[in-house]
Every structure is written in structure tokens, then in C-alpha cells.
Amino acid sequence: MAHANLMNNYFNPNSKRDRAGRPGFSPHQKVTVALRMMAYGSSADSMDETNGMSESTCLNTLEEFCNTIIQVYKDEYLREPNQEDLNRLLRKAEDRGFPGMIGSLDCMHWD
Template identity: 85%
Template sequence: MATAMVCQPTKEQPQCGGSIAGRSYKPQNRAMSHANLMNNYFNPNSKQDRAGRPGFSPHQKVTVALRMMAYGLPADSMDEIHGMFESTCLDTLQQLCDTIVQVYKDEYLRELNQEDLNRLIRKAEDHGFPGMIGSLDCMHWDWKNCPTGWQ
């Protein structure tokens, strides 16, 4: 196990281990970490489908799910491009969404509390949008160049 070292600024190298001189630096073996990640999660031979054939790699599954979300593509369009049936695409998208919710729900997917609400109101007011909470469409905002079709 590597021990943390404190970097001492020098003329040749004013700082190390980050952008703040004197911060702790812990050497990392990035190449080994990457190899482990790829082997553990992205190894195409690691999983087989029910018929015993190699399954879709995580790269393929994530790509399909992200394309469906980013471009609004229907699941049945993935068969032509990625060779993945609609049901597999939908299962993959559901698994990705469930994973994202599970990982980030405590920090980002929670009910607003009063402190959050106050911070958002102040931020909106600082940017010239008073009373923005509850009116996300900005219909109360005067827009001098508003297209006539929207007036």
C-alpha cells in the first residue's frame, strides 16, 4: 500500500499532486486500474446469453441506451444499427436508468428542502428572474424580441 507524500515545491516543479502546493499526493497505477476496469466490466467474453452465445458487451449496451435517450430513437431502430432486438434495448435502457437512480438518488434525486429552495430563488433573482420557482416557462418575463407567434 502506497503512503501519502507531501509535495515540496521546487524551481523545476512548483507543485505536484494537484493544483495546490503542499497537498497530499498518493501515487496511482492508472494503467492497472484501467486494465482491471476493462477486464471486470467490459470483457466481451465475460457473459453469455441464454443460448450460450457471447452476449452484448457493456459498450454496446451503454451505447444503445445513450443513443435512445440522446436522440429519442425508438428501441426497434437499434436492431438495424446495432443488431440488438427491441426487447434487449428496452431492458438495457431500464437497467441503465435504474442504476443511475440508485447511484445518484440520495444526492441529486430527492425532494427539495427549504435550504435548496432558498438557494434556487436567490440564484434566479441574481440572474434577473425574480419569482422563477413555480414558473419555469418564464411567461412573466418581458422579452422585447419575442416572436409575434408567441405573444
């Protein structure tokens, strides 16, 4: 992964052990819980039944996942558009029959 150096230590497979010295949840388990919570609107307490992860751990995992995504992608994808971006978006919209439209996902804000 190109952004591996930016990855949060929370998702490192060897980052945490429980009091008995056993490894904590794997990065795969943590990402799965975060994605399920976002995709299906699952509550954190419902994850305990299917993933064996406590509510507080699920909430912490979701927060860490979101923060990691922001840190990895903010410079390229999570920024304000510059003039070049706006011009490109306007040209694309005009080519598709929506002159002057920027940012309308439902195409309802045009005359």
C-alpha cells in the first residue's frame, strides 16, 4: 500500500495484547466491524454478538478507522476543490447536459 507509512498503529496486527498476553483483534476484524457499522447502520452493541467485540471497542474501532481514512486520503480526496478541479467538473457536467452544475448528486438543482 502506498500509504502504509501513514497507517494508524491501531490497525497493526501486533499492536495490542490483552491482560492474559493474547493478541487483540486482528486488523481484518477491526475493519470489518467498522465497515459493517457504517454500511448497515449497525449499533456498536450489536457487534458483540457477531464479532465478540465490546461496544466501547467497536466505537473506538470506528473512530480509529475514520481517522485513519482521513489521514491517508485527505490531501488527495478530502480537500476543497481548486479552480482547476472546478473547471474540470464544470466541463464534465456540461458534456453530460448539465451546464453550470457542481456537486448535485441527485441532478435536481439545475434549470
